[in-house]
Amino acid sequence: MISLKRIYTTFGLFLIILILGVVGFTSWYTVDESEQAVILTFGKIDEGISQPGLHFKMPWPIQDVRKLSKETFSLQFGYKEENGEIVEEFPQDTKMITGDENIVLADLVVQWKITDPGKFLYNAEDPRNILYNATSASLRGVIGSSKIDDVLTSGKAEVEAKVRDMLTELLTDYNIGISILAVKLQDVELPNAEVRKAFTQVTDARETMNTKINEANKYLNKRKQEAEGEKDAIISMAEGDRTARIEKSIGDVAVFNALYNEYKKQPEITRKRLVLETIDQVLPNADVYILNDDGGTLKYLPIRPLEGNNPAPQTKATEQGGSDKK
Numbered sequence: 001m002i003s004l005k006r007i008y009t010t011f012g013l014f015l016i017i018l019i020l021g022v023v024g025f026t027s028w029y030t031v032d033e034s035e036q037a038v039i040l041t042f043g044k045i046d047e048g049i050s051q052p053g054l055h056f057k058m059p060w061p062i063q064d065v066r067k068l069s070k071e072t073f074s075l076q077f078g079y080k081e082e083n084g085e086i087v088e089e090f091p092q093d094t095k096m097i098t099g100d101e102n103i104v105l106a107d108l109v110v111q112w113k114i115t116d117p118g119k120f121l122y123n124a125e126d127p128r129n130i131l132y133n134a135t136s137a138s139l140r141g142v143i144g145s146s147k148i149d150d151v152l153t154s155g156k157a158e159v160e161a162k163v164r165d166m167l168t169e170l171l172t173d174y175n176i177g178i179s180i181l182a183v184k185l186q187d188v189e190l191p192n193a194e195v196r197k198a199f200t201q202v203t204d205a206r207e208t209m210n211t212k213i214n215e216a217n218k219y220l221n222k223r224k225q226e227a228e229g230e231k232d233a234i235i236s237m238a239e240g241d242r243t244a245r246i247e248k249s250i251g252d253v254a255v256f257n258a259l260y261n262e263y264k265k266q267p268e269i270t271r272k273r274l275v276l277e278t279i280d281q282v283l284p285n286a287d288v289y290i291l292n293d294d295g296g297t298l299k300y301l302p303i304r305p306l307e308g309n310n311p312a313p314q315t316k317a318t319e320q321g322g323s324d325k326k
Contacts, residue, residue, distance in 0.1 A: 027059045037067045038117045045118040068117045072181060075128075077135050078107025079186075095191070096140050102148040106188045108160075110135055110167070116177030127176040134174070138166040153203060156185050 030053070031037045037050040041063050050065075057063045078094035079086050094105045112131065114120045120127050142162040143151055151159060164183040171178050190199055263270040 028054065028056045029065045030054050031067065034070055035067045036070050036114070036117055037065050038121070040064045040066065045122065049117060066117065066121055068114050068120065070113065072111055072113050075110040075112060075131060075135060076107075077110065077132065077139070078105075093136060096143045098143055098148045098151055099145050100147045103191050104143065104148060104151055104188055105191060106139060106143060106151070106185065108135070108139060108163070108183060108185045110180060111182040111184075112178050112180050114177055115179040119175055119177030121177075124174070124176045127178060130174055130176055131171070131178055134167055134170040135163075138163045138170060141166060148199075151188055152190075152199065153206075156188065160185055 029037070031050050033052045035052070037055075038048075039046040039050065039057055041058070042061075057065065078090050080088040080090075089107075091105065094107045096104055096106055098104055110131070124130055142159050146155060146159060149155070160183045164180055167183065168180050171180065259270065259274070
């Protein structure tokens with residue numbers, strides 16, 4: 001028969017081994033690269049976040065550890081997507097009224113992550129649901145103050161920015177340890193086919209107008225460039241003509257000065273030479289005859305037939321003749 005003392009001894013050893021096992025297995029923990037952890041001491045969160053690696057702590061139940069993912073999460077507002085396909089839609093969430101009293105259907109994706117695990121775990125019972133409701137409130141607030149044209153066409157980027165700012169402000173007030181990384185509108189459309197068709201026609205007309213305006217501006221710029229080129233060409237030609245005229249005037253002045261110097265030396269000969277050169281320039285095809293009135297038999301000397309053979313006597317005869325006539 002087993003004695004009572006032996007039973008107590010066996011139970012004590014078992015209890016000691018159990019306590020040592022709990023202490024050994026709960027005094028350390030590891031944090032993966034994709035995780036973040038917080039320590040709870042008697043249920044109260046310690047300050048700081050445990051970084052990836054091996055860590056030691058007080059054994060359970062003195063201290064406990066809570067691990068959360070560091071990944072980026074996607075909130076699908078207005079629909080549910082699995083494996084890249086939409087499996088469910090929530091039109092009651094996406095139907096909204098714009099600032100100019102039109103109805104649109106809008107859904108979006110919110111990229112978010114947990115930046116404070118302690119607040120995420122204990123400041124709210126369901127932080128994901130709070131995020132969804134805050135997203136709905138932000139989107140409805142922005143679309144409710146925007147015009148339908150901006151929401152459906154060129155104003156999507158502005159709507160996304162405003163939703164992100166408003167959502168960030170709400171989550172800061174809620175203090176649930178969530179940070180917003182990006183907001184992206186998915187589909188913004190009109191509620192029925194007839195309205196969509198009418199709006200599409202308006203949009204097409206606006207695009208056509210913008211295309212025509214762009215083409216007109218392109219043609220205007222082209223004509224301006226051509227006009228600028230023609231203006232530069234005319235200015236360049238005028239500058240060249242001015243330079244040529246100045247150079248020609250300088251040359252004419254030099255020629256005149258040279259003639260004047262020769263005229264001062266031999267006035268009569270220079271005068272006759274200038275007269276004959278002027279006649280040759282004005283009447284290049286005229287026949288010039290030099291007459292001699294000394295009473296002899298020879299009344300004229302035919303210069304033209306002799307020019308091709310010996311042009312020198314013409315100058316000599318001209319300079320020595322008694323009188324010149326045409």
